[in-house]
């Protein structure tokens with residue numbers, strides 16, 4: 881048995897578990913908040929996702945990586961205004977400086 885991931889966010893832990901379940905990696909959640917009768921949230925009782933088969937630890941990490949570090953490259957790509965040369969965030973459709981339209 882090996883601990884994979886600990887978080888106060890039990891829904892995230894649950895999601896990770898479902899990812900591993902789907903891949904056929906046997907895992908379980910320790911200290912599941914939902915299973916507790918006391919409402920005291922202690923750092924000692926953070927939900928922890930554990931896998932049973934240590935030899936699949938690396939595989940599990942690889943599976944969770946894309947969820948743990950979502951790709952944001954296309955979201956954060958900046959563009960340079962062709963008119964004034966200012967950098968603009970990806971979400972901007974017109975230049976913040978001179979209001980020229982974004983060009984591909």
Ligand SMILES: [Zn+2]
Nearest residue numbers: 961964975978
């Ligand atoms: Zn501009």
